[in-house]
Amino acid sequence: MRPTPRVETFPANTPAASQIFTTVLSQGPLTRLEVARRTALSPAAVTKAVKPLIEAGYLVEDAADEVRPALGRPANPVRVDGGRALFLGVKVTGDEIIGVLTDLCCRTRGARRVPLADRAPKPVLAAIADLVGELLVQTAELGVGVHGLGVAVSGDVDRAEGVVRYSPFLNWHDVPLAELAAMTVGLPVTVDNDVRALTVAEQWFGAGVGLSDFAVVTVGAGIGCGLVVHGRVVAGAHGVAGEIGHVTVDPAGPPCHCGNRGCVEAIAGEAAIVRQVREATGIEVRDATEAVTLAHRGVPGVREVYARAGEAIGRGIATVANLLGPERVIISGEGLAAYDLFAEQIRDTLTAAAFGSAAQCDVQTRPLPFEEWARGAAATAIQSFITPDDPHPSR
Incomplete structure (x- = not known):
């Protein structure tokens, strides 16, 4: 028998309190004075917000052995008690569903994968329910309630409405996934675009911690981009901000499914890439793994395909750099398996196409398996729990 999920309301009932908690969550342990400096709030406001969070067990006050001001009483740092609450995250691909159980600090406590034989909404929901049930079994021994489920799906996703407007890999149109999943699993559900979900995880728990402006670019089956501008994940008025995969870089180039x-x-x-490798070699290449193998073997024409791909990605990143001037660009996705084949072209094209100092943005690669994308979905559930009225809050 599955354990019954227990859901409670987060005690931070003001935007300032949510901001304070989020700052400690992503950057703590911090003293109250440090929190005030980083949030631009008064020390009194921080003290007022921290008290109920400590009383409810979400924040813990540590001893001040190593954090003492020059004068006065020692400053006690506060940190988030990650074990206070649990969350679930699910990443849906065209072939499988990946799920994780995390704590409040988004540390993975368990993971499952199930194959996806049918991409229609009903069997996908059934598979999500089965996977969630398996992960919920693990919570019984932890004795902590699960407070939300995040689901990450590729494509045009309206997080505020919980609707998948269009997902090309699933062939979904206007599916009210949050509502359907909530009825199925009995938990609050947050649905977001998979790259934006990954960006939330990077902003709060990864390579974007402490940065006001950065981008996450994913390469693989699609080319995606998550944007953080002035500390906020940007979705845009229509929810498709950052779609660099559909920036035209060659007007005479191959047709796109868009x-x-x-x-x-x-x-x-x-x-x-697979199609172009077939055309260049005459070899019936089945997938990207075989294409990478041919490139590493030195089969004529294959490296040129990857060089063109690198140039296209570099132009896409340059567009982001020119428009938004991010401090850092994080490149991830399953396509990083081929990164050595086009890394030089990405860097050279970015340098050539970016305007002025925009080319100086720090470019990092982060090979993240799909469990990390599911963790990103869990991060959106954590985000919704802390700031239920704002789907993309500031840090």
Whole structure:
């Protein structure tokens, strides 16, 4: 028998309190004075917000052995008690569903994968329910309630409404996934685009901690981009901000499934690379793994395909750099398995196409398996729990 999920309300009932908690969550342990400096709030406001969070067990006050001001009483740092609450995250791909159980600090406590034989909404929901049930069994021995489920799906996702407007890999149109999943699993559900979910995890718990402006670019089956501008994850008025995969870099290039020609994804997505390798070699290449193998073997024409892909990705990143000037660009995704084949072209094209100091942004690679994308979904559930009225809050 599955344990019954226990859901409670987060005690921070003001935007300032949520901001304070989020700052400690992503950057703590911190003294109250440090929290005030980083949030630009008064020390009195911080003290007022911290008290109920400590009383409810979400924050813990540590001894001040190593944190003492020059004068006066020692400053006690506060930190988040990660074991105070649990969350679930699910990443849906075209072939499988990956799920994780995390604590409040988004540390993974368990993980499961199940194959996906049918991409229609009903069997996907059934598979999510089965996977969630397996992960909930683990919570019984932990004795802590699960406070939310996050689901990450590729494509055009309206997080505020919980609706998947269009997912090309699942062939979904206007699916009210949050509502359907909540009825199925009995938990509050947050649904977001998978790259944005990964960006939330990087902002709060990864390579974007402490940065006001950065981008996450993912390469693989698609080319995605999550944006953080002035400390906020940007979705845009229509929820599709950051779609660099559909930036045209070659007007005379190959057709894209979006209806345009020469998009970054039409040149550098895995399906596009496989098709171009077939055309260049005459070999019936089945997937990206085989294409990478041929490139490493030195089969004529294959490295040129990857070079063009690198140039397209570099132009896409340069577009982001020119428009938003991020401090850092984090490159991730399953396509990093081929990164050595196009890394030079990405860097050279970015340097050539970025304007002025925009080319100086720090470019990092982060090979993240799909469990990390599911962890990103859990991060959106944590985010919704802390700030239920704002789907993309400031740090």
